[in-house]
Amino acid sequence: MGITIKDIAQIAGVSTSTVSLIMSGKGYVSGDTREKVQKIIDEYNYRPLRSARQLASNKTGNIGFIISDVHLSRSEAFYSRILLGAELEARNYDAYLLLSTVRADLDVPRNIPRFLKGRDIDGVIVAGSVPHDLIKYILKENIPMVLIDFKVENLKIDTVFMDNRSGIHQAVEHLVKQNIRQIGFIGGSNYHPSIRERFEGYQTGMEKNGLGNIARNKDYTYLIDDETSAEIGAKGISSVLKSASELEAVICVNDTTALGCLQQLREQRKRIPEDIAVIGFDDNYYASVMHPPLSSIYVPKVEMGMAAMKLLMERIENRKQLCQTRVIPVELVVRESSMQNHII
Amino acid sequence: MGITIKDIAQIAGVSTSTVSLIMSGKGYVSGDTREKVQKIIDEYNYRPLRSARQLASNKTGNIGFIISDVHLSRSEAFYSRILLGAELEARNYDAYLLLSTVRADLDVPRNIPRFLKGRDIDGVIVAGSVPHDLIKYILKENIPMVLIDFKVENLKIDTVFMDNRSGIHQAVEHLVKQNIRQIGFIGGSNYHPSIRERFEGYQTGMEKNGLGNIARNKDYTYLIDDETSAEIGAKGISSVLKSASELEAVICVNDTTALGCLQQLREQRKRIPEDIAVIGFDDNYYASVMHPPLSSIYVPKVEMGMAAMKLLMERIENRKQLCQTRVIPVELVVRESSMQNHII
DNA sequence: CTGAAAGCGCTTACAG
DNA sequence: CTGAAAGCGCTTACAG
Incomplete structure (x- = not known):
C-alpha cells in the first residue's frame, strides 16, 4: 500500500540504487540526478520502510533506554527529564528510543530487556542505578552503552555525570x-x-x-x-x-x-x-x-539526556575510541x- | 553473526516454514516435531530477527507512546507512571514501546512523531492532552489509537479514564x-x-x-x-x-x-x-x-497504562469493534x- | 556517476 | 502435518 523505493526509481527513471544513495546521503550522485529524484521523493512524500532498511543494512536505528522502575516513577521527575532529553536528541540521528524498565531484583540474563536479547537496538543508554549484572551482560555482549548518573567500579564505560x-x-x-x-x-x-x-x-x-x-x-x-x-x-x-x-x-x-x-x-x-x-x-x-x-x-537534566545520546552515537560510530566521561555543570x-x- | 531460522531448520532437519510456524504458535505442527524443534530453539537461544519478521509480516510489533513534553517532565510523575504501566503490559504482547514527546505548538503534519510518518508502529497510545490536530491526523491515517486521560469532542476513540x-x-x-x-x-x-x-x-x-x-x-x-x-x-x-x-x-x-x-x-x-x-x-x-x-x-496510574495497552491491542486485533472507554476506579x-x- | 543483482532473515500462501 | 519457493523493501559491493 505504501510507496516504495521501486516506485520512486521508476518514476524518476533511475535505479533503486541511486534512490537509496540519495536517501542515505552516501556515495556520489550527480547534482542533476539528485535534484530530480529528490523532487519526486518530496512530491510523493516517500519514506523508506524502516524494517527493510534495518534488514538490509544490519542496523536497527533504535536506541534502548533502560531505567529502573522505581526511578522512572519517582516523583522528582529527575529521570523522566533525562528521558526527555534523550528522546529530543535521538531525533537528530533519526533514531527511535525503545524504553524498558528493570526491577532491582532483575534475573540476568533471563529477564533482561527484550531488545537486548533480540539485538533490536544499536546501543543503550542506562539511566540511574540498575543491577550490576545487567551492566556486565551488556558489556560482555559488546553492545555500545552510555551510563547516566551511574558508575560501576573498574569498568570502562562512557558516562554522563553531573558535577x-x-x-x-x-x-x-x-x-x-x-x-x-x-x-x-x-x-x-x-x-x-x-x-x-x-x-x-x-x-x-x-x-x-x-x-x-x-x-x-x-x-x-x-x-x-x-x-x-x-x-x-x-x-x-x-x-x-x-x-x-x-x-x-x-x-x-x-x-x-x-x-x-x-x-x-x-x-x-x-x-x-x-x-x-x-x-x-x-x-x-x-x-x-x-x-x-x-x-x-x-x-x-534534559541536557544530560542529550549529552548521553550524543556520546552513544559517537561510540556506535567508533567503537574503539577511549571511554569518555562528560561532566555536566550544575549551579x-x-x-x-x-x-x-x-x-x- | 547471529543464528538464523535457517540454521535452526537445518539442525532440526525440518524446513524453515516449520520453525516459523512453531515460533509464532500458528498453524498445525505435530507434537513430536514441535518438541524436537523447540528444544533446539531453546538450546541455541534462537530469537527471530525483528526487522526480518516485520518486513515479511508487515507488522512492526511496535507501539508508539505520545506525550507532551511538559507532561512527561512534570513533577508529579503522573504520566511517567502511566508510561511505566504501558511498558510493563507491552511485554505481554512482545511489543516495544517507542516514545515520542510532542510540544503544544506542534506543526501538524510537518512535525509529527517520526514513527507516525514512517508507519513504524502498529498503534499509538496518547497520554494526556496533545494538539487536537495530531489526534485528527492519526485518525485520518487510520492508525489504531487509545487515549489516556484525554478526550477530543465528537470523535470516536478508545479511551482510558479515571473516575x-x-x-x-x-x-x-x-x-x-x-x-x-x-x-x-x-x-x-x-x-x-x-x-x-x-x-x-x-x-x-x-x-x-x-x-x-x-x-x-x-x-x-x-x-x-x-x-x-x-x-x-x-x-x-x-x-x-x-x-x-x-x-x-x-x-x-x-x-x-x-x-x-x-x-x-x-x-x-x-x-x-x-x-x-x-x-x-x-x-x-x-x-x-x-x-x-x-x-x-x-x-x-500504572494500571491506567496497562489498561490502555490492552485496549490498544484489542483494537489492533479487531479494527471494527466499537469504541470503548475504560474507567479506572479511584479512592x-x-x-x-x-x-x-x-x-x- | 549509475545500474543490475544478490542478499538481508523472516512469513505465508500454495502444494502435496 | 510439512516443504519449496516467492516475496517483503531495502542496501551494498561490484561492474562499467
Whole structure:
C-alpha cells in the first residue's frame, strides 16, 4: 500500500540504487540526478520502510533506554527529564528510543530487556542505578552503552555525570560567605555514585574553607545508604540537631531529603533559615514551592539526556575510541531557605 | 553473526516454514516435531530477527507512546507512571514501546512523531492532552489509537479514564460526614477533560448532599483554565477565603494545586485542618509528605497504562469493534489535612 | 556517476 | 502435518 523505493526509481527513471544513495546521503550522485529524484521523493512524500532498511543494512536505528522502575516513577521527575532529553536528541540521528524498565531484583540474563536479547537496538543508554549484572551482560555482549548518573567500579564505560562536587562546594561557599560555619550534611555516602560524590563534595568543600574539623565530626552528618526519601531527611535533622547543638545549616543530598528535613524543623519550631539554613540538590519543581522556598543545586537534566545520546552515537560510530566521561555543570539557586543573613 | 531460522531448520532437519510456524504458535505442527524443534530453539537461544519478521509480516510489533513534553517532565510523575504501566503490559504482547514527546505548538503534519510518518508502529497510545490536530491526523491515517486521560469532542476513540467524578464525590462525602458543609473548589473547569469532570464532580457531589446552593455560589470556587500549578492553588484559596468567609474546606483539582493552597493558608496563619480542611487529587508522593499530610484521591496510574495497552491491542486485533472507554476506579486516601473532627 | 543483482532473515500462501 | 519457493523493501559491493 505504501510507496516504495521501486516506485520512486521508476518514476524518476533511475535505479533503486541511486534512490537509496540519495536517501542515505552516501556515495556520489550527480547534482542533476539528485535534484530530480529528490523532487519526486518530496512530491510523493516517500519514506523508506524502516524494517527493510534495518534488514538490509544490519542496523536497527533504535536506541534502548533502560531505567529502573522505581526511578522512572519517582516523583522528582529527575529521570523522566533525562528521558526527555534523550528522546529530543535521538531525533537528530533519526533514531527511535525503545524504553524498558528493570526491577532491582532483575534475573540476568533471563529477564533482561527484550531488545537486548533480540539485538533490536544499536546501543543503550542506562539511566540511574540498575543491577550490576545487567551492566556486565551488556558489556560482555559488546553492545555500545552510555551510563547516566551511574558508575560501576573498574569498568570502562562512557558516562554522563553531573558535577556533584562543584554543586556542594557552591553550597558550602554560599553559607560561609554568610558567616555560617556549623554546617551539617544529611543523606548517604555510598548508596549511589552521585550520593558519594555529594558527600565527598561536602568534605572537601568544608576542608577548603578551613572547616575540615566539622566535616570530620560525625555529629554533623547523618548518612543512610538507602534510596533517598523525605523520611531520611526528617530523621537526619533530628539526629544531627541532637548531636551537634551548634548547628547552623544543613546540606541535604537532594530535594526530597531536604523536604523531610524542612518538615521536621518546623515541627521542632525551628525557624528556617534564621535558626537553621537548609540547602537541597536537584532543584526540582517542588524546591521552589516548598515552605520556605528551598535553595538547591540546579541540575540540567534534559541536557544530560542529550549529552548521553550524543556520546552513544559517537561510540556506535567508533567503537574503539577511549571511554569518555562528560561532566555536566550544575549551579546553586539561592532561595529563602538559606538566606540567613540576607546577603544573596 | 547471529543464528538464523535457517540454521535452526537445518539442525532440526525440518524446513524453515516449520520453525516459523512453531515460533509464532500458528498453524498445525505435530507434537513430536514441535518438541524436537523447540528444544533446539531453546538450546541455541534462537530469537527471530525483528526487522526480518516485520518486513515479511508487515507488522512492526511496535507501539508508539505520545506525550507532551511538559507532561512527561512534570513533577508529579503522573504520566511517567502511566508510561511505566504501558511498558510493563507491552511485554505481554512482545511489543516495544517507542516514545515520542510532542510540544503544544506542534506543526501538524510537518512535525509529527517520526514513527507516525514512517508507519513504524502498529498503534499509538496518547497520554494526556496533545494538539487536537495530531489526534485528527492519526485518525485520518487510520492508525489504531487509545487515549489516556484525554478526550477530543465528537470523535470516536478508545479511551482510558479515571473516575474523576467518583473521586470528588468521595471527598465531598468524607467532609459532609464530619459536618463540614461550606466546601469550596479550586482549580479549573475547562482546561482538560479531567479537570472538567472534577469540577462537575464537585457540583453533583454537593448537589447530592443538599449543598447545591453552595456549589452554585461562585464565591466558593476559583477556576482558572490553565496548566495546574501551586500558584493557582495559592491565589485560589486567597480569593475564595475573601469571597466566602464561612469557608470550612476546599477541594483542589490536584495535589500540586493543593500544595500552593496549603502554603497560602499557612502564610495566613490558618490552621489546617481546624480552620480549613484541604483535599487534593492524584495522591502523588508529595501528598503524604506535605505539611500537614494531604488527603487526596489515589489514582492507579500504572494500571491506567496497562489498561490502555490492552485496549490498544484489542483494537489492533479487531479494527471494527466499537469504541470503548475504560474507567479506572479511584479512592480517597484520608490524611491529616481533612480530619477536622477526627472521625475518619 | 549509475545500474543490475544478490542478499538481508523472516512469513505465508500454495502444494502435496 | 510439512516443504519449496516467492516475496517483503531495502542496501551494498561490484561492474562499467
